[in-house]
Amino acid sequence: MLTGLKAGFTLDSRLEADSEQLMWLGLCELRVMNDSRWPWLILVPQRPGAEEIHDMTPLDQAMLTFETNMVAQALKRTTGCTKINTGALGNIVRQLHVHVIARSEGDPGWPGPVWGHGMREPYERSGIRQFAQQIKAAL
Structure with missing residues (x-):
C-alpha cells in the first residue's frame, strides 16, 4: 500500500495479503483480489474507522456509489461477463470494502457465491499485471 497518502488510514492486513493495489x-483504493478463478476487484474507501456505508458522510456515500458503478461498468466491458456481483459484507474483515466480481455461467461455483467455494488460485505474476492493465484501460 502507498503509505502516508490518506492521513490516519491503514489498510486491513487481510485485504493487503489477499489483494494487489491497482x-x-x-x-x-482499487485493488485486485488475487484469485484467478474470478475477475474480482475491491474498493476500499480511505476513511479511518469506517465499517459500514452509513458510517460515512452523505458525500462519501455518493462518491462510493459513483466509484463502484464506474468500476463495475469497466469490469463488465473488460470481461464480457454475464453478471456483476457487488457486495460489502464485512463479517470477517470489518474495514469497509466493496467487492465487485465478474460472474459468468459455468464459472467455478456458478450460480452460488464466490465465498467458501474451493481454494483460492493466485494469479501468475504476468496474469495479474495483464488483468490490471485491462481494467486501467477500461477506466
Missing part, C-alpha cells in the same frame, strides 16, 4: 480513485 490504483487510487477519488475516495477509494
Whole structure:
C-alpha cells in the first residue's frame, strides 16, 4: 500500500495479503483480489474507522456509489461477463470494502457465491499485471 497518502488510514492486513493495489480513485483504493478463478476487484474507501456505508458522510456515500458503478461498468466491458456481483459484507474483515466480481455461467461455483467455494488460485505474476492493465484501460 502507498503509505502516508490518506492521513490516519491503514489498510486491513487481510485485504493487503489477499489483494494487489491497482490504483487510487477519488475516495477509494482499487485493488485486485488475487484469485484467478474470478475477475474480482475491491474498493476500499480511505476513511479511518469506517465499517459500514452509513458510517460515512452523505458525500462519501455518493462518491462510493459513483466509484463502484464506474468500476463495475469497466469490469463488465473488460470481461464480457454475464453478471456483476457487488457486495460489502464485512463479517470477517470489518474495514469497509466493496467487492465487485465478474460472474459468468459455468464459472467455478456458478450460480452460488464466490465465498467458501474451493481454494483460492493466485494469479501468475504476468496474469495479474495483464488483468490490471485491462481494467486501467477500461477506466
